[in-house]
Amino acid sequence: KAGVTQTPRYLIKTRGQQVTLSCSPISGHRSVSWYQQTPGQGLQFLFEYFSETQRNKGNFPGRFSGRQFSNSRSEMNVSTLELGDSALYLCASGPDSGSALFYGYTFGSGTRLTVV
């Protein structure tokens, strides 16, 4: 079956702009999580969505937001981009909130965002 699909793969934006990243989970998966990966901070949890509801949110400013649609696809948005937002953004999906932990999340290849 198809894996987790993240689009676009690469993105270059200017400071102050906003950006929207997309994640299509594995078919049948209802849990989608987002992570920011940087060399300085490592992997940091952004938020988790399950059945269109945000279940958890990491310690990020309000400029970072997300949503999940009825087909489980998810988007994350970053407004007023800063240089420090340059990172690899990873999306992970799981069957549901609990079994995602048991079976392990399936990660996409990520979107590489560069802010200039």
Added chain:
Amino acid sequence: AQSVTQPDIHITVSEGASLELRCNYSYGATPYLFWYVQSPGQGLQLLLKYFSGDTLVQGIKGFEAEFKRSQSSFNLRKPSVHWSDAAEYFCAVGHASGGSYIPTFGRGTSLIVHP
């Protein structure tokens, strides 16, 4: 709060040699522990996990890990490393939050394999 420490930023081994990657965690309850691997330009792939029971767990690609509660450790091992094992390895601890479980990742260990 939970945390994961991977003391080694880089590890270099020769192909065919044995490997041990260290992971220490801090968590108040029974931990859910994971090892993930990330190849360049790729997302993370689950190698193995520990929830309960046998403290020695087997994973994919010939990896195993041993949970030692007394040492708060979950070290990853492989008896003979292949060049294709060169990658970034992440240890994670899962904790319950908001009716779900969220993994907290260590900073990662970069494995370099010499021929």
